[in-house]
Amino acid sequence: MxxxxxxxxxxxxxxxxxxxxxxxxxxxxxxxxxxxxxxxNLPKGTEHFVSDIHGELESFRHVLRNASGVIKDLIDEVFGTSLRVSEKKTLATLIYYPEMKLKHVREQEDELEDWYRITLHRLVIIAKIGASKYTRSKVRKALPQEFAYIMEELIHSNDGVNKEMYYNEIINTIIDLGQADRFIAALGNLIQRLAIDRLHVIGDIYDRGPDAAAIMDILAAYHSVDIQWGNHDLAWMGAAAGCQALICNVLRIQTRYANHDTIEEDYGINLIPLATFAMETYKDDPCTEFAPKGMDNPMSDKDFDMIAKMHKAISIMQWKMESKIIKRRPEFHMEDRMLLDKINFETGMVTIDGVEHPMLDMNFPTINPENPYELTPEEQEVMDKIKFSFVNSARLQEHIRVLYAKGSMYTIWNSNLLYHGGIPMNPDGTLKVVTFRGQKYSGKEYFDEVERTAREGYFGYPHSESKRECLDLMWYFWCGADSPLFGKQKMTTFERYFVADKTTHKELRNPYYDLRNDESVCNRIMEAFGLNPSYSHIVNGHVPVKVSKGEDPIKGNGKLFVIDGGFAKAYQKVTGIAGYTLIFNSHGMVLVSHEPFVSTEAAVSEEMDIHSSTVAYQYAQKRIRVKNTDIGxxxxxxxxxxxxxxxxxxxxxxxxx
Known part of the structure; x- marks a missing residue:
């Protein structure tokens, strides 16, 4: 007192x-x-960390539903050896996908009423345990409105024999009135909700996979989430704000992976002008170097050919639009990325860093060798129409506002530092001082200025010079050498399309990505962000962990966790796994690796959960209570x-x- x-x-x-x-x-x-x-004095709630989702809805949704194994562990804890392994798998699947699993059960179960009765009792027990670390008030807010009173009675029942008949009658009446399916589904969703108190998304929701919009819908409705922007997210944020270079970049990546549904179906962006232009301009060009990659579903030869042509058309437009920024912003020091004027149209060679290389493709009907960076009138018309679609897509703008409302460049939560990319560093392990908008910054101060710039780029006064500068900088954050989201000296997109010599494809990383193996460097970063290294950690995404080559996701003697292990199918051949997630509960931290997810149908019908393995854990000496947290x-x-x-x-x- x-x-x-x-x-x-x-x-x-x-x-x-x-x-x-x-x-x-x-x-x-x-x-x-x-x-x-x-x-x-309640136990700390469970935090769930995921990263680099890249539009892979099914895998992400499953990891979210099974809480990276938390629910399976809870079932083991509650029922131990009193249930067979097969019964536990069925119960887990029912919690993950209640509506879908109930359909299978109804088709296969002979004594459905008994099954309902047994299952309802088991689910209530699990829900009780899940609710036990929260206040009644918090649990009440999580209850579905239609069953709130009944669920609250069942979950908080502890009167033993005095009310046994009362509780049994509730369950019997639920079954008699034909409400068992709806009640089981509501309990399954409640258990999922109680399993995770806070979700952290360490960047890159967009690109490569086909369902980024559906993932954004989930995150928009999620009960407690923060997002650390990734470079792919920021590219979409800049595109939605009207940056033409980033609009082209977004479309190039979508065509590269034959992923037009996100653009056309989900966001209602009209690609007919681009398709028509590409088919006319490149009608006799096979566009071999622009063939789409990583397709899950077969497509007709006609569609394949059209997408390749659209891919080439938008790529050329991207390099032209980027050149305007580079010329406008000499402080970016990116003149070496202007390569269209380095092409010798007579010899078919391109000069890169003073060395000539043969071009793999020399069909450029829209490039004027005398003025290679000028858009043709037809390209300009396509660009204007596509930009109009981007900035006027209601659903896209809604999702981008979610990224701004729930997102940031970094988050400090319960003494852990979360960010997607990396900290610009010098080779000696000191934080690099970056000249940014005429001022010098490093570490946290630089991240803060980058975030402020990204916000002004979207929300700033339309058509102002300041907003245009911020949009140019948002493009720089996508591919600039000192961008904390990119983290490489240059992006060799042009070389990868047109030059066979793979030495030209190499993108040298900022020293940070090697130095983060050093504990003292991790400590220096945490101190720069105001954290105590003796008990804090860094959680990082962005660069896939190449497990197949022996790389360890734990850096700096346990101070830094890298949790980009390959949600995106395009990465899994390199990483050898399908991603890492991190769990931080009242007992400590657990790093989990996941095998590739087969399908939702297999998860339901064959009860094939993602095979997950505990990679490392750091247990707390004493159970962590709310008083030990930021909320505390x-x-x-x-x-x-x-x-x-x-x-x-x-x-x-x-x-x-």
Whole structure:
């Protein structure tokens, strides 16, 4: 209880009077103090970290539903050896996909009422355990409205024999009234909801896979989530804000992976102008170097040919649009990325870094050798129409606003530092000082300025020079040498399409990606962001962990976790796995690796859960309580304020209402 003197400052008095409007008397303020102090001693909620989802909806949705093994572990903990392995698998699948699994059960189960009765009892037990680390108030907010009262009665039942008949009758009536399926589905979804208190997405929701829009719908509705922007996310953010170079880049990647549904079906962006232009301009060109990659579904020769032509058309337009930024912003020092004027159209050679290389393709009907970076009138018309579609797509803009509302360049949560890319560093392990918009920054200050710029690029005053500068910088964040999201000296997109010599494809990484293996470097980064290295960690995405080549996802003697292991199918041949996720619960941290996900249908009909393995764990010496978390710090501040209010009431300094 507050034991200070009665002399409150003017600011404290103003705040306490405002607080008294919510807690109008001694009793209400004291009751809230009791409630908050009790909450401080609850176990810390479970945090779930995922990264580099890249449009892979089925894999992401499954990892979200099974909470990276948390629910399976909970079933083992509750039922131990009292259930067979097959029964546990069925129960887990029912929780993950209740509606779909119930359909299978109804087709196969002979004694359905008994199955309902047994299953409902088991699900209620699991829900009880899941709810036990939260307050009743928090659980109540998570309950589905249609069954809220009944579920609350069942979940918080602890009266033993006195109410046994009462609870059994609830379950019997649910079955008799034909509500068992709906109630089981509601319980399954509730258990999923209670399994994870906070979701952290460490960047790159977009590109490569086909379902980024559906993933954004999930994240928009998720109960508690933060997003650390990835370079692919920022490219879409810039495209949605009207940056033409990034619009071209987004479309190039979508055509590269034959992923037009996200653009056309999900976001309603009209690609007919691009398709028509490409088919006319490159009608006799096989566009061999632009053939789409990584397709899951077969397509007709006609569609394959059209996408290859669209891919080439938008790529040429991208390099032209990028040149305008490079010329406009000499401070980017990216003149070496202007290569269209380095092509010798007579010899078929291109000069890169002073060395001539033969071109793999020399059919450029839209490039004027005298002025190679000028858009043709037809290209300009296509560009104008596509930009209009991007900036006026209601669903795209809605999703981008979710990225801005729930996202940031980095997050500090419960003493852990979360970011997607890397910290620009010098070879000696010191933080690199970057000149940015005329000022010098490093570490946290640089990240803060990058974030502010990205926000102004989207929300800034239309058509202003400041907004245009910010949009140019958003393109730089995609591919610039000192971008904390890209992290390489240059992006060799042109070379990968047109030059056979693979030495020209190499993209040298910022020293950070090697130096993060050093514990002292990790400590230096954490200190730069105001964290205590003795108990803090860094959670990082962006660069896939090449497990197949022996790379370890744990860096810096356990101080840094890299959790990009390959959600994207395009990465899995390189990584050898299908991604890492991280769990941080009241017992400590657990890093989990996942095998590739087969399909939702296999998960339901064959009960094929993702095979996951614990890679590493760091257990806490004492169970972590809410009082040890960031939320706990805020609650302690609230308690201190309320105790002052109680004191003010008791001393007559403030009148009760």
């Amino acid at each position: 507050y034991s200070g003197n009665a002399e409150f400052t003017e600011g404290e008095m103003k705040y306490l009077k405002l607080l008294s409007n919510q807690y109008k008397n001694t009793n209400s303020a004291a009751t809230e103090v009791i409630n908050l102090k009790a909450i401080l 710090k805020k609650l302690k501040e609230s308690i201190a304020d309320l105790e002052k209010l109680v004191y003010a009431y008791q001393k007559g300094i403030i009148k009760e209402q």
